[in-house]
Amino acid sequence: MKKNNNIKPPGSEISANPEKAISNNFRKSRYPRFGLPTLVLFGILLIWFIISYTNLFPAYALPSPGAVWKSFLEEIMAGRLINDIIASLWRVAVGFVLSAALGIPTGLWLGQHLRARQAFVPMLNFFRFLSPLAWIPFAILWFHIGDKPAIFLIFMATFFPLAMATMAGVATIPSIFFRVARDYNYKGFELLSKVTFPAVLPQVITALRVSYGISWVVIVAAEMVGCQDGLGYGIWEARNGLRLDSAVCYMIIIGLLGMGIDRLLAQLTKLPTVRWGYER
């Protein structure tokens, strides 16, 4: 029966058997969206389990799922995990908000002034290609240990891409919008806030999501050197104690939190005033 299904074109089955058609429809709508990723997840867990069960790698090099789960409970009980999550989220939030608050206006300004672009773009590009990790020595010398060096590193990692993306967005605004704005006497700040900004907002939201991704990657590295807590510090400490089970536990948390917050940012694309930017 199963073999037959594979050979038949999918349509023929639907017309022959209405009950099947319903289950097929169900498949089409919900199964792939939630079912497939769950399937992949379980597949990977299974492979992981098999590898660690058969001792393909020594336990200290590849912790088993059970060991990771145990260390997860341990970290939760000790309150460390929650503390580290809050510390990392706080640093990312501050660095990210700072860089958005400065980077987006900078991008708008650059986008509107040719001379400013000519003057600053080469320098912006230079800094954009400089890995934020290269700033670690300065971060620690200038800001010592604590939240500040991490925030500084996140700022350095996200300011330049955000400003550049906003600037590029302004450059691609169709000139017709400015002509209409001129017909209706938009000038100066009103032009910027009522025309230029809403016209680039869809692209700015995309840039925010990308640079949020960067900052979530950078925070781990930043906390390994400049902090006494945070998710990155947790991994570093796990390494020092040769507790890879704890390191994997932290890695899973970092990945899940990153995904979750990106889903939140993705909600911004559903705002009615930016929908147009994603529907062409």
Add this chain to the structure above:
Amino acid sequence: MKDKTSDSRLVFENVSHSFGEVAVVKDMDLTVISGEVVVLVGPSGCGKTTILNLLSGYIEPVSGTIQREGIIRTVYQSDGLFPWLTVSENISLGLRSLKNASHHKKEMDDLIELIHLEGFENHYPHQLSGGMRQRVELARVLAGDSDILLMDEPFSALDYQTRLRMRRELIRLLEKRPRTVVFVTHDIEEAAQLADRVLVLSSRPATIRRELIIKAPRPRDLTDRAVIEAMKEILTELGL
């Protein structure tokens, strides 16, 4: 709301324009008087849009003088609406000079009714059909205190039947709210159906080759004698 076209006027005196070496408009004299519908027809690339840009003041001519009296607004071919604003927010761009909230509301209701888009006030442009979007554009330029409408092939992005309907729509709107209109098109039917005066342009650099006055009352059917005769004359003038 304004129902007179009192002092609007557009005058070209000996206007020439070029982009670098390419002469686009040459020694053009043109006077558009209050309440008149002037249609410019010409081969593609002859500089029609440049003439509109000169009329609106978006560009200044290389030589010659242009007088503009009255508030000028432009209807574009497509995508002239701000996509981040709803239908009523887009129309209220045209009502920016109206400070009184209750006047504003009344005028908005009038305009929505005028273009038959009741119920679509809070829709965004990307949720509307091409014809509906152009009707919103028409409402926006007719709103408030505008005097002169420049139209840059406003219906050319629409399908044929919608285009025919929009011509009627424009005539109807202008009857309710008379304005001075300069309409640029490559569509000869459109010119013959809409114009008080058709100006046939030569290929680049644009000069006025022929002026054709059509006296028949509007709305004119495509098959009306006056329309067919005007079309014949325009076609001959264009060498088609």
